[in-house]
Amino acid sequence: MKILVVDDEVEFASTLAERLCLRGYDALAAFKARDVVDMVKEHDPDVVLLDLKMPDSDGIHILRDVKDVAPRTVVIMLTGHGDPDVVNAATASGAADYVMKPINIDELRKKINKAVSNSENIDRGTNT
C-alpha cells in the first residue's frame, strides 16, 4: 500500500513515513503544498495523510485538489486540534477520517486500514 505523508514539518513527515515503511507500507513524504498534486499524479498513492494546517495553503484546498486529480485516493487528515468545524468541512470535502497529532501509530494504522477497506467496499459496491 502506497502512502503519501504531507506535512510542512519535515522531521515529522519524514519520520512518520519511515515508521510506516518499517511497518510494511510504501510511504513517502511531501513537505510543500504545491508539490502535493504533482506527487499524487506521479506516485498515485492509495492513502494521503494530509496536514490540515500548511503554511503555504489551506489543508482543505489541497484535499480538494487531491480529490480532483485522484478521486479514489483515501485521504486521512492530520490535525493538531480536532476542531469540529474544520473536521466537518474536511469530511464534507471527501476526507475519510482524521487523526490527532501527536500520533499514536497503532491508532493510525487501524484508521488507515479501516478507511482503505471502506473505500474498497464502496468501490466494489459501485462496480457491481
Add this chain to the structure above:
Amino acid sequence: MKIRNKLLLAFSLYLFFATAFGFFAYRELGTITKSLKYVETADDIGYTLLEVRRFEKNYYLFRNDRNFRELIDQLTKLKSMIDAMHNEFIKELGERNYALMKKTINEYDSTIQEVSEIFTEQHRHIISLSDYAERIEQELPGNNLTVFHKLRGHERDFLFSRDAEAYARFRETAMLLSLAESRSLQRYVLIAERLSVLFEREESLTESLRSKAREIQSFTKSLSHTEREKIAKVLDNSLKLLLISFILIIVLGSIVNMRVAADISNPLRELQEAAKNIASEIELEPSSIEGKDEIASLQIAFSDMEIRLHETLNSLDLAIKNLHEKQRQLVETEKLASLGTLSAGVAHEINNPLAIINEKAGLMQDMIELSGDFPQKDRFMAIISAIQHSVDRCRTITHRLLGFARGMDANIELFDLHSAIEDVLGFVSQELALKGVYVQRCFSDSPLSIESDRTQLEQILLNIIKNAIDAMHGGGSIAIGTETNENQMAVITISDTGAGILPERINRIFEPFFTTKDKGKGTGLGLSITYGIVKRLGGEISVTSELGIGTTFTVMIPLKPKAALMQQIKEGG
C-alpha cells in the same frame, strides 16, 4: 437684596411712617397743650374779672367798706395774675394789647378808687343833708314848712332816683323858698346840688368802669377765642394728618408688603418648583402641600426630595455594586477567554514539536525492536517508553487546552438532571468508597427535567466532584443539591467538607494551569475547562470556600438552551 435686608427695609419704612406721624402728633399735642394753657389762663383772668364785676356790683349795691375791700382784693388778684403772665402768653396776646390791658386795668382801678371817694362823699352829704333838714324844720316858719315838706318829698325822690329830672323838680321847689332866710336852707340846697353833681359824676364813672371792664373782658375773650380756634385748627390738621398717614400706610404698606412678600415668596415658589421638578425627575410621588405656606411647602418638597434622593442613592449604590460585580465577572470572563486563546495558541505551537518528539521516539522504539540484542537494550526501551509517556501527558494537556478554547459540539437532549448526577456518582463510586466519602443528596422534587448537553453537563459535574474528592483527605462528605430558580435555570450546588481554598486563590481557580493540587497531580485545566463548558451551555459557575470547613461550587444551567447555543448547534450541524 437679601430677604433679611428686604424685611428690614419694609420695617424701616413702617418705622419711618410711625415716627413721622408720632413726631407730628407730638408737636401738635405740644401746641394744643400750650394753647390749652393760654385758654386756661385767659379763662382764669376772665373768671377773676367776673368776680371783680360781681364785687363791683355788690359794692354798688351796699356801698360799704367790706365790699370795697373785697373788690380791691379781687382787683389786686387780677392785677397780679396779669403781672404773672408768661412771656409766651404775652407774645400770644400781643405786647401792645398786653400793655393796653394793663393800662385799662389800672384805669379801672383808679376809676373804682374815684368811685369809692365819690361814694364816701355822697354818704357824707346825704347824712349832712338829713341833719340840715332837721335843723331847717325847727327854724322855718309854719307856711314855709309845708313847702319844705314838699321839698323833702322831692329830696327823697331825688336821692332814690338820682336823676337830673328829680333834681330839677327839687330845685324848682327849693326856689319857692327864700334861701336868704335860712343859712341852713342854703347849705341844704348846696349839699343837694353837690350831690347832684356827684350823682352825675358817679354815673359817668360807672359807665367808664363798665366799658373798661368790658374792654378787659374782650381781651381775655379774644385770646381765649384765638387759642380755641388754634386748638380746633390743630385738631383739624391732626385729623387730616392721621387720615393721610392712615391712607399712606395702607396704600404704601400694601405695596411694600406685596413687593416684599412677592420678593420672598417668588424665589421660594421657584425653589419649591425646582424641588418638585427634581422630585418628579426622580419619580417622586407629589405630596399634598395645599393650604400651607411657601416655606412649609418648600420644606415638604425638600424632605420628599431628600427621601427620594436617599432612595435613589441607595439604588445607585446597589446599581454600582451590581455593576462592579458584572464588571468583575466580565473581566474574569475576558481574562479566561484571553487566557484560553493564549493557551490554545501555545498548545498548538507545542503540539507540532511534540508530534516530532513522538515520531522520533516511536522511530527509535521501532528501530530497537527490529535490531538484535545489544547491551542495555531494555534500558533504551524503558527510556523511550518514558519519553512516550511524557508525550502522552503533554498530549492530554494540549488536547484539553485546545478543547477549552474551541469548544465542542453540543448535543441537546431532554433528560432528568438527577439521573445524570447519579450516572456521574456511578463513575466515581469506587473512588468515593476508597476515600471514605459519603454523598448526601438534597434534590428538588424529582425528576428535574432539563434540555441541555447531557455529556457536557456530566463532564462539568464529574470535574467538580472529582475535585471535591481530591480535596478531602481522610473521609468527609459531599452534599449535592438541586433546585430551579426564577431565571429558569437549574441550580446545582456541590459542597465538600474538604480543606477549603485560600481567599487569594479562589479568584484564580478557573484560570488555566492554576491548581491547588500537589505537583504532578493536576494539570490545572480541569476547572478552566469546566468553566468553558458551563459558559458554552449558557450557564454560570461560582465558588465559595472557607478554610477548614469546605468549598461549595454552584452551577447554574438553563432549563432550555439559549438561542446562541441553538444557533451554534445549527451551524455545526
